[in-house]
Amino acid sequence: MNVRVGAVPLRRTSLVLRGGEVAVFDLAEGDLCRVVDAEGRQRGLLFARDMSVLHGVPPRDDKPSDDEVAAARDALGHHDADMGDLCGLSLFPADAEPGATVVFRAQSRSTVAVIAPGARMAPDQQTPPTDLRIEIETAGPSSGIAPPPLAMLKLDQRILAGTASAFRVSAGDYIQIIDVDGKQCSDFLAFDAAALAEGREFGLDPTVTRTLMGTANPGPGLHSKYFDARMTPLVEIVRDTVGRHDAFLLACSAKYYEDMGYPGHDNCTDNFNRALKPFGVAPRAGWPAINFFYNTFVQADDTIAMDEPWSRPGDYVLLRALTDLVCATSSCADDIDTANAWNPTDIHVRLYDKAETFSKGIAHRMTPDAEPRLTRETGFHPRTAALTRSFVDYRGFWLPDCFSDEGPIAEYWACRERAAVMDLSALRKFEVIGPDAEDLMQLAVTRDIKKLAVGQVVYTAMCYAHGGMIDDGTVFRLGQHNFRWVCGEDYCGIHLRELAAERGFKAWVKTSTDQLHNIAVQGPRSRAILATLLVTPAHHPTLIELKWFRFTVGKISGIPVIVSRTGYTGELGYEVWCHPAQAPALWDAVMAAGAGDGIAPLGLKALDMLRIEAGLAFGGYDFSDQTDPFEAGIGFVVPKDKADPYIGAGALARRRANPMHKLVGLDVVGNEPVGSGDCVHLGRAQIGVVTSATRSPILGKTIALARLDVACAAVCTAVEIGKLDGHQKRLAAQVGAFPHFDPQKTRVRADASHDERGRSPPDSISESLEPRGAGIRA
CATH class of the missing domain: 3.30.1360.120 (Probable tRNA modification gtpase trme; domain 1)
Known part of the structure; x- marks a missing residue:
């Protein structure tokens, strides 16, 4: 390998453009830009004021529509770009292969927009708009620039490496603490400002917090608050893109460095003492702080160890002040061990007004180098949120743990005796299409997919070469070369695409999770309830005709749906799939139809019992x-x-x-x-x-x-x-016995011609595809 002496290292910046969205970014002279269609068949549009300065853009005949040009012009306008005569072109053909890439270099400074166009996908379609990945390579050292602000700023302050700063925060305002370059610890203190004005110090107390929250560190959701010694909450966590912090050690102090042989070393405690002195806070030898982005842990032998922080460039924690506060934030000065990856860097603090609204979320990454994606709400969230505040982060979605009306035991009995409806939209969905789609699925899963008929579903496992499981899930056959893989693990999509590339299969694996949300309607009355709602075309089965592990296409209250006779409860039941935009209307229709049968919402706690x-x-x-x-x-x-x-x-x-x-x-x-x-x-x-x-x-x-x-x-x-x-x-x-309840699956197999609790005749399906003791997993 040849190394050029004196070469300037390249910096790489990546961003993900979600299907159906617009990205605007600046390119400096000499910057190299790659636009990658990882999943294939996703149209990409590039816009710039002067396309001639972007060297290497391939000429294409298909041009953007007027609506697409208008969307780009609007996005560039919000970016304060000089639009002029906007030029646009298409980056990829309609049948682009997975991994298709366009590379171009900016000959001079330019602001560009990229659009990943796409419309809503109907449940029986397989055309989801999917992501484009944009990678920018630029020469020169990192500029240490923090990511764009989340909203209008009240404070924008850099905490230089190895220093600390104090500031006031009004009740309800938001505090964003950003790790600019990654792997940098930041200690955080907060005091009740009113008490401080009276000469009393009430700051964050990690021991009280852990006791009241029942967690080592709070996070977005129910257990989000940090308390003082009076058990009064001072701040709550709204967003966290790292999820790895600690609050059981002191901020670094002079004694720590003296014991390590570095007397006089800068430290967070002394920095805090100086920063807080103007606010009347008494100095301490060591400050108990919230240690954001700090990776210390308790080992099996009860000793405490540390490693490099998990945080990546631009990671942040967003807090909300629950009363008027005096806060202090540090950039840890530790450069003698792994705490800051041996190299202290800057921390950035921003304040936002209480009038702003921010979604709550924890960052999830499919792979270590993937863009963090915050916990999101399902299409049914407007309805479930009206019935409970008890939500948990389940695989990147907020799902109800239980409902406020009667609780999980009552929800359980509703499913066993009547009917229950639950939000299972967090399931991952992948559209597998193309002439070699069947060969790909036959290779990837354990069941014999060639025996699967159109309109049929099969429960199966997806394994690694050593026999360990990647995931379980269900395969829907929508056509001769059309499959839908429904599972719980995001990595399945990557695995399928890698298999297709290795074997040279002509097949596309398109992520449709955000285009297809679903509720499960389960229980002995589920058939009667849905039968009053579902209208199917003449050439598709009605709900009454639908056999176990089959699906049909139709409409409920005018909403296009797919209904499958699948579930995860051991009861007779169905899953109803629709576009997220129509999810609230679907929920309303099902709940209204089931009101006379005592239908009830069901959360994850009751589902676990079932x-x-x-x-x-x-x-x-x-x-x-x-x-x-x-x-x-x-x-x-x-x-x-x-x-x-x-x-x-x-x-x-x-x-x-x-x-x-x-x-x-x-x-x-x-x-x-x-x-x-x-x-x-x-x-x-x-x-x-x-x-x-x-x-x-x-x-x-x-x-x-x-x-x-x-x-x-x-x-x-x-x-x-x-x-x-x-x-x-x-x-x-x-x-x-295994399973403990209904081992013969008489309830889930119940035929429409029999009592809904009775044993039905076996479906006319190949025994090799018949699921015994399993259902679709949540």
Whole structure:
């Protein structure tokens, strides 16, 4: 490799342009820009005042429409760009391959706009607008520029490396603390300003906060507040793009550096003392602070260790002041260990007025280098939010944990006895299309996709080559070369695209999660409720005709939908899929139709009871990349007679012949709680681990799913669940039936011609595709 001495290193900036949106950015002279269509078949439009200064842009005949030009002109106008005679062109052909890239270089300074156009996708279509990735390479060192402000600014202040600053914040205003260059710790203090004016110091108290919140560090959502010693909340977390902080150590102090052999070293405590002196705050030898972007942790032996911060350039925490405050923020001065990656850099502080509105969210990244995406609301959120404030971040979406009316037990019984509706929009959806789509899915999943008929759904596993699971999910066949993969893991899309590229398949994998949201309508009255609503074309099955693991197309109250006879509760039930923009109207229609049948909303807590009783696997609990389908209790998704090779086939054949562990049901003696991760013992030896557990309302006892050594997995085997260190406290349990409730799936199979609780005749479907003991996972 040749290295040019004295070469200026390149800086790379990346941004993601969401499908249907516009991005505006500046290019300096010499900057190189790449626009990448990672998923393929996504039209991209480039606009600039003078296209001749962008060297390398390919000429294309298809031109932007008048509406697209107007959208670009509007975006550039908001960017204060001199629009002049706006020029535009198309970057990609309509059938662009995944990974298609256009590269151009700016010959002089230019402001450009890129549009990823796209319209709403109907549920039976497979044309979602998808993301474009924009990468800019520029020479020269980092300018240390903070990302654009979130709203109109009240304060815009740089905290230089190794310094601290204090400032006032009014009640209700927002505080944004930004790590400009990444991997830089920032300590934060806040004091009640009114008390401080009276000579009393009431600042943030990490011990009180942890006690009241029940978490090591608060985060966006229910457990978001930081308290003082009076148990009065001072600030709350609104957004957090890092999710890794600590509040159980002091800000660095003179003593820390003296003990390390660096007397006189700059430190956050002394910097705070100087910054807070004008506000009448007494100095301290060490300040208990919120340590944002700091990566310290408690190890298994109870010692505290540290590593580089997780934060990346531009990461931030957004807080809201709950009373008038005096605040102080530092850029940590530590350059003697990994705390700031050995190189202290700047922190940036911004204040926004209380009149601004910011969504709450935690950043999620599909891969380590992906753009952070904040927790978002589903299309049904306007309706669920009117019924509860108890939401949790579930895979990047706010989903209700339970509802305020009666709580999870009542929600559970509504599903078992009547009907319940739940928001499952966080499921990931991928449209797999193209002449080789069937070959790609046949290779990627364990089931025999060639046996799947149009209008049919199959539950299956997607595995790595070593047999460990990537995810489970369902495959919908919409046409001869058209499939929809519904799962819980974003990485599935990347995996499918990588497989297609490796094998040279002519297939596209398009992300449709944000174009397709869904509710599940479950329970013995679900068929009767939906039958009054769904209107289907003559050539599609009616709801009454719809068999288990089939889907149909139609309308509910004029809203285009797909309805599948699938679920995650062990009850007769359906999932209804629509565009997010029409989700509130769909919710209203279903709830109105089910009012006479006692339909109720259902949250994640009740869903967990239902799915554990039914023995349904849950990613991250009952399976992982270290678990094969047999060990996850879904060995039925691995056929012995699949003729075509698929990823993991060899490893799964070996694992089938030589099983090590088995997922079983445990009946727990007594009423003490059992949790995921609790060890399971036979005498002194640990023989397995609890994967999921709940108190079963219908069985009246605590039950658990556990992965045990096959030698100890026989029904009626007496075991013990270890608490504390696994030895000091044991709970008696016994291996029981799996699943615990309705093992023959009589309820979910209920035929329309039978009582809805009775056993129906088997569907006329190939036994190799028949799901036994499984449903679509949430």
